[in-house]
Amino acid sequence: MSENALIVYESMFGNTERIARAVRDGLRAYLPAETVPVNQAPDVVPADVRLLVVGGPTHAFSMSRLSTRQDAWKQGGLVTPVEVGIREWLAAMKQPAGDQVKRLQVTTFDTRIARVRRLPGSAARSAAKLLRRRGYQMLTTSESFFVNETTGPIRDVEIERAERWGAELGRLLTGSAKVA
């Protein structure tokens, strides 16, 4: 069976979506990788997925909730709809069949505001905690990427860092050199 990476992302203003695509681009040097917005993500991770990456914006020091997504909407956001965020998707996610829980590696990322980066809250860390509690193996610790303001922009250096992080995930997962 071919092995793939799946990146499930939530994004209000488009910044996390840009990071998700950069992570995918970095991963693609090692294995096929696709991004999917959280409202279209399957509730069972397909059997050929070897790496699941989950990313979303940090809202109120953690993963978003309906109320915080509604706040974002009032500010003119909404790449993914308010109804579902990574918190709800992870809660509804069904355990994959057979030994996939053991084989599947996971990791998480978030976007948050650069100027308050020393504050503890991180959607990625909250998502990772939930995944670990459910028995999934973290390939790496979670990662944060920084926006200048609530709506962005996200600097090119962060996009480049996300692509390098994606490549690092690919290297760790496959333990191998790039595909041609």
Ligand SMILES: Cc1cc2nc3c(=O)[nH]c(=O)nc-3n(C[C@H](O)[C@H](O)[C@H](O)COP(=O)(O)O)c2cc1C
């Ligand atoms: C309601 C709300 C709450 C937020 N809370 C935090 C926060 O606690 N810490 C932080 O660093 N950024 C916070 N932010 C900023 C978001 O992290 C930022 O909007 C997000 O990274 C942008 O990603 P997106 O364009 O994919 O939505 C908040 C934004 C909103 C709309």
